Amino acid sequence: xxxxxxxxxxxxxxxxxxxxxxxxxxxxxxxxxxxxxxxxxxxxxxxxxxxxxxxxxxxxxxxxxxxxxxxxxxxxxxxxxxxxxxxxxxxxxxxxxxxxxxxxxxxxxxxxxxxxxxxxxxxxxxxxxxx
Amino acid sequence: xxxxxxxxxxxxxxxxxxxxxxxxxxxxxxxxxxxxxxxxxxxxxxxxxxxxxxxxxxxxxxxxxxxxxxxxxxxxxxxxxxxxxxxxxxxxxxxxxxxxxxxxxxxxxxxxxxxxxxxxxxxxxxxxxxx
DNA sequence: CCTTGACCTTCCACCTGCTGGAACCTCTAT
DNA sequence: ATAGAGGTTCCAGCAGGTGGAAGGTCAAGG
Numbered sequence: 001x002x003x004x005x006x007x008x009x010x011x012x013x014x015x016x017x018x019x020x021x022x023x024x025x026x027x028x029x030x031x032x033x034x035x036x037x038x039x040x041x042x043x044x045x046x047x048x049x050x051x052x053x054x055x056x057x058x059x060x061x062x063x064x065x066x067x068x069x070x071x072x073x074x075x076x077x078x079x080x081x082x083x084x085x086x087x088x089x090x091x092x093x094x095x096x097x098x099x100x101x102x103x104x105x106x107x108x109x110x111x112x113x114x115x116x117x118x119x120x121x122x123x124x125x126x127x128x129x130x131x
Numbered sequence: 132x133x134x135x136x137x138x139x140x141x142x143x144x145x146x147x148x149x150x151x152x153x154x155x156x157x158x159x160x161x162x163x164x165x166x167x168x169x170x171x172x173x174x175x176x177x178x179x180x181x182x183x184x185x186x187x188x189x190x191x192x193x194x195x196x197x198x199x200x201x202x203x204x205x206x207x208x209x210x211x212x213x214x215x216x217x218x219x220x221x222x223x224x225x226x227x228x229x230x231x232x233x234x235x236x237x238x239x240x241x242x243x244x245x246x247x248x249x250x251x252x253x254x255x256x257x258x259x260x261x262x
Numbered sequence: 263c264c265t266t267g268a269c270c271t272t273c274c275a276c277c278t279g280c281t282g283g284a285a286c287c288t289c290t291a292t
Numbered sequence: 293a294t295a296g297a298g299g300t301t302c303c304a305g306c307a308g309g310t311g312g313a314a315g316g317t318c319a320a321g322g
Binding site: 055056068074076079080083084086087090091093094097098100101103104105107108111119121 | 186187199205207210211214215217218221222224225228229231232234235236238239242250
């Protein structure tokens with residue numbers, strides 16, 4: 001399969017796939033004309049990457065997950081540890097964003113949003129402790 | 132004030148402050164010895180930046196907010212539009228992360244996390260539509 | 263047979279928002 | 293005089309790609 005087909009099937013832009021080859025996540029073969037030739041296993045890996053990235057795993061996480069995936073003797077605890085650590089990070093990110101949302105919602109509600117220059121948003125950013 | 136003092140007061144690393152000068156967000160004066168000399172207004176701007184960045188506004192948003200802040204005739208609607216757009220983005224990010232959390236929580240729960248190689252996490256990443 | 267257009271290739275620069283380090287200068291206290 | 297804690301500049305690099313230029317290749321239509 002050429003890169004275009006793989007791109008459509010895996011849902012990753014060709015540029016991203018080339019980048020993944022660059023950093024050693026996939027190693028497709030080459031046709032005599034120099035085109036990349038993706039095997040089923042490459043396709044499989046890229047689809048895996050696409051999903052793992054969509055779940056917010058870092059590239060390094062993905063590299064580890066792929067290694068574990070290749071390793072038939074892996075302990076599921078290893079995979080679970082990666083996922084769990086990632087989950088913790090996701091949860092703290094959600095909490096941060098919820099804090100931010102709260103503040104912003106408050107600010108947007110307070111602001112008249114008309115032609116007058118009085119703006120509680122700027123006042124608050126000026127000195128957030130006064131809110 | 133020297134950069135160290137400003138750094139402590141604004142809660143921004145000196146490197147970041149120099150970077151903000153580089154990209155034109157602040158323009159401190161210079162002492163004869165070449166040291167940056169921050170006026171009250173610079174300090175003010177940096178504190179503003181520190182807060183706005185903590186709320187997740189992009190640098191470009193901050194640039195716009197600072198311009199509006201400087202503009203006594205601004206319409207509060209302009210500021211509100213920026214904040215509202217940002218709020219929308221925050222909310223969609225939260226929703227994305229909550230989706231991810233749901234999937235991950237499910238996966239971590241399913242996974243035995245022992246020495247056996249059976250791992251529903253990898254199985255799912257292999258073909259997420261089967262979950 | 264030639265051309266057109268859609269592919270593919272490589273390489274290099276750029277994006278955001280900093281951060282680290284090297285090499286050097288300056289001020290203050292002892 | 294010297295040590296140490298500031299300050300300065302510049303250059304490189306992080307993640308995770310994206311954009312564009314310059315060129316090679318392939319299949320279809322005239």
